[in-house]
Amino acid sequence: MTVSSHTLDNFDRKILDIVQVANRTTSEEIAEQVALSPAAVQRRLKRMREQQVILSDVSVVNPKAVGRGMTFVVQVSLERERADLIDTFKDGMRNNPAVQQCYYVTGNSDFILIVTAADMDDYERFTRTAFFENSNVRSFQTNVVMAPVKVSLCIPVGTETADPDPA
Amino acid sequence: MTVSSHTLDNFDRKILDIVQVANRTTSEEIAEQVALSPAAVQRRLKRMREQQVILSDVSVVNPKAVGRGMTFVVQVSLERERADLIDTFKDGMRNNPAVQQCYYVTGNSDFILIVTAADMDDYERFTRTAFFENSNVRSFQTNVVMAPVKVSLCIPVGTETADPDPA
């Protein structure tokens, strides 16, 4: 694995817990909370970014503030599960800005998407180009999101209670 | 609406396009790309954070680097759609760290979840506490994610070609 679990220690985990909900927290504040010097915090953050433990640092934009009031969960079944067709579909999703998330899954459907749109018309337009004009899409089922209860990319890092003592 | 679309202009939109994929970009770099001074960029970012156009600033943690190799999409149906039971379920999801995302939807299911787990056993444990021990959950259906094709919280901001002239 290239993303080697370079064995994060509990300091790393605590730091991750903080920055994954607020990455503009100053190293000084983090340092206080984890009982380390600001410089040490920065060194660890730098290392984790280089090692791809931290993949990216992003601002979360309010969809409503930007004219994207609606969210949909869509289950898509392909006509034939051929590797090249699946890859083509994946690329289409990746390049479609309306598609926020796309998962290739086992089970009844082949793909599950999270899609945003300004309104129903906008979504209808999306389905036309993404699904109806794609002969490889057998069927799709849409769920309209009434309320996003929780939307996060946070990962439970799970600070261990006891340190596995190497001594 | 409290999140008033304080009419973002094209500068704001361009800035959002940048920070929503890399919020550690310096104002100087952003300034170059949008043709503004660094101070103006900072002022706009500050305003958008205050106005909740930017909801938060987060580090995206690599799930694999942190022992969360598996992702599931789960559709949940409740026994009875009573407002108080729905709220209770929502709170449970919000407080469960395994639940990354939770959407309250129309359609066949009531909720759709994105759940992460270390492995199958871990997921099985999650279903036990979250679903089986909850008498209000009628049924749930799990899709195992084979490959996350696209995972983002980016919103298409859509810099307008022409500014709607208010004159």
Add this chain to the structure above:
DNA sequence: GGTGAAAACGTTACGAG
């Protein structure tokens, strides 16, 4: 990993359009 100095960055006040 800690400390402190130097460099980079964000913030604010000011004058101008």
Add this chain to the structure above:
DNA sequence: CTCGTAACGTTTTCACC
């Protein structure tokens, strides 16, 4: 009302212990 410039305070970075 928002820009740009420039001074100021803060934060990060780096060399050294």
